[in-house]
Amino acid sequence: MKIEGIKNLVMIFLVAIGFVSCDDFLDRPTEDTYTIDSFYQNDEQLFQSVNPIYNSPWYDFQRGFMRIGEVMAGNLVFDGADGYTNFTLNSSDEQIANVSASLWAVNAYCNGVIQNVDLKSGASVTRKAKNTVKGEAMVWKAMSYFFLVRCFGAVPIIHDNATTIANNNSATVKRNNIEDVYKYITLILKDAIELLPEDNMTGRIDKYSAYGLLAKVYLTKSGYGMSGTRNESDLSEAAKYAKIVIEKSGRNLHPVYEEIFQLKGNFLDESLLAWHWTVGEQWTSQNSLQSDLSLSNFSDAVGSWGNYVYPTIDLQAAFGESADKLSRNYYDVRRKATMMMVGDTYDYFWTDKGGFIYNWDNSSDGIYGGSLSFVSGTGSNCAKHIVGRLADAKAQGYETLDGMHTPLSTHLLRLSDVYLIYAEAVLGNGTSTNDASALSAFNAVRARALKGNHEDVSSITFEDIYKERRLEFAFEGDRWYDLVRLHYYKPEVAKSIIVAQERGTWLGLDNFYLHNDNSGLEIQSHKVTGLTDEDFSIPFPEVDLSLNPGLMDDPISFDFGSIGYN
Secondary structure: OOHHHHHHHHHHOOHHHOOOOOOHHHOOOOOOOOOOOOOOOOHHHHHHHHHHHHOHHHHHHHHHHHHHHHHOOOOEEEOOOHHHHHOOOOOOOHHHHHHHHHHHHHHHHHHHHHHHHHHHOOOOOOHHHHHHHHHHHHHHHHHHHHHHHHHHOOOOOOOOHHHHHHOOOOOOOOOEOHHHHHHHHHHHHHHHHHHOOOOOOOOOOOHHHHHHHHHHHHHHHOOOOOOOOOOHHHHHHHHHHHHHHHHHOOOOOOOOHHHHHOHHHOOOOOEEEEEOOOOOOOHHHOEOHHHHHOOOOOOOOEOOOOOOEEEOHHHHHHOOOOOOOOOOOOOOHHHHHHEEEOOOEEOOOOHHHOOEEOOOOOOOOOOOOOOOOOOOOOOEEEOOOOOOOHHHHHHOOOOOOEEOEEOOOEEEEEHHHHHHHHHHHHHOOOOOEOOHHHHHHHHHHHHHHHHHHOOOOOOEOHHHHHHHHHHHHOOOOOHHHHHHHHHHHOHHHHHHHHHOOOOOEEEOHHHHHHHOOOOOOEEEOOOOOOOOHHHHOOOOOHHHHHHOHHHHOOOEOOOHHHHOOO
């Protein structure tokens, strides 16, 4: 971890990212008027103190979010990210350092909020506001640790940054056992559940956000330290908490899948936990993924250089698609909402130009700085995380795009995830299940995706659920972590999935698409070789190791009694 960065965040954790946004939900204190002692004087100020955790400290995680979550998983090719594609990462990788710094910044910020709610709140602040803000910060803290343990494995548990610094332990803190980290996450979330309301303001974390994340954590930890099967108690807990969300939250799947990933979907009922971004003066408040993922010249307002970022052949095949065919398979609406392929049309992109057609015509009017250039090695580009042109944003109620800035929310936990968590937890260690409630959850996700082509299944297997998860959450930064939790208890199966993937590119696409000439059309195959168990965790960045060499020591047990958990 970046110890010095954490130390600074403890001391100036609000001032460093303060500004006032154009959205009430994301309002935060202004730098020129804010001090900790004079803030926290009413409920509004209290909520402003936690608002930045919905975006700013997460900003430097965005590129690592896609590289780890999707490139390593075999869903995405990312130019310049060969270490992630080939599992040749080392501690000098810049994005690993950014991931680590970002996740520890989130933890430090959350710890600061949790501490100051009680220490600094004025007499007029209500208990409900205090509880809600603390609960929101606890869920974000749990989310940061959930990413940390699945990325790096054993990591230090820093319950209170101020105490760590006061005790002069910043440079000597030790890693804690993975099972302790998972226990810590569950304890934090259970505390958050006690504090959070059932209904919070739009877009904010509520009790059911915490229940949903807790279900996912239990499903993940159920396999750790096991061999071949998963811990039945953890599976039961995952099913229990997921069922609470399904039956009591009052939330429903949004009927139109593609709208979830448009600006109109920023605050949908289906989203349980999301980064909510803004376009403003504060650099770290914005979503920058369109710049990395979309075609060059795709927007008149957002700089884009994502020509060489594209879906893998393997993911296309999972959707039943292939670049060497011109007839598209539209039975699963998630495919077009996830990736653009030749022949696809989009009425929500280029709305001022009559819509967008992905047609591989390099003479297309790109509007912004020149023509579009279709150079994808697999005949497709990303559709998720893309806003498009300024007119597209305005058509959905947002007036501003700028540079690398979009206000498109990044959904981290959706109701469909909870449905599939429940189905998998009920299946448990069985080879299949026909449990009615598990089938209902599974079929609900499929019904939305397949529309008129859907028929309810009467039995499901782990493979059915695993494939459904891949298609449902492709490019949402989650697939790699599915493979990590599978590796916990079935390492050979997890490795076999990766080594079987086609991560290569097509040769001859230009001649095929532009001249209907398939004579040179062939796959330039690329497969992962030499995969080891160690490849299922990310190396600590060298800057962290230089600041704290103790991170290379064997992990130790955490004393839960020292923080009041007995």
